[in-house]
Amino acid sequence: MPNCVGAVDGKHIDIQCPPDTGSMFFNYKKTFSIVLMGICDANYCFTHVDVGAHGSQSDGGIFENAAVGRALLFGQLILPEDKSLPKCDVNFPFYFVGDAAFPLKRHIMRPYPGHLLNQRKRIYNYRLSRARRIIENSFGILVSR
Numbered sequence: 001m002p003n004c005v006g007a008v009d010g011k012h013i014d015i016q017c018p019p020d021t022g023s024m025f026f027n028y029k030k031t032f033s034i035v036l037m038g039i040c041d042a043n044y045c046f047t048h049v050d051v052g053a054h055g056s057q058s059d060g061g062i063f064e065n066a067a068v069g070r071a072l073l074f075g076q077l078i079l080p081e082d083k084s085l086p087k088c089d090v091n092f093p094f095y096f097v098g099d100a101a102f103p104l105k106r107h108i109m110r111p112y113p114g115h116l117l118n119q120r121k122r123i124y125n126y127r128l129s130r131a132r133r134i135i136e137n138s139f140g141i142l143v144s145r
Contacts, residue, residue, distance in 0.1 A: 001097065001109075001127060002085050006047055007135035008098045008108075010059040011036045011143075027055035037062050039096065040138040059101035072096075072107055079107065097131045
């Protein structure tokens, strides 16, 4: 995707329940976990990792509390200047791709919600999904090692 600088997602790492933590680490999969929040580039290289969030938190909430997420949302993360899209004179910001758990912001793109989408939105969701596949594959490579 043009102007995409990385893909972001969270990976649950199963753990034994720490003592006296209640449901803080209990996730939607009905297991206890900590979350590894990662950003990777198109070459499957992690450019940022944040480890240790409670499994009960959402990916979007974890990202907003991570250092890179706060820097991005407050405009403190250094990204390239806006650049025109291919075959177009419209300047567009550089951005990260994420799934529906992430907020739609100037530098974060996420899929259109719902199922009754027109063709342009379905094509966009498909292309965004292909770009997001990089982070999913990066986690798979990491876990296999």
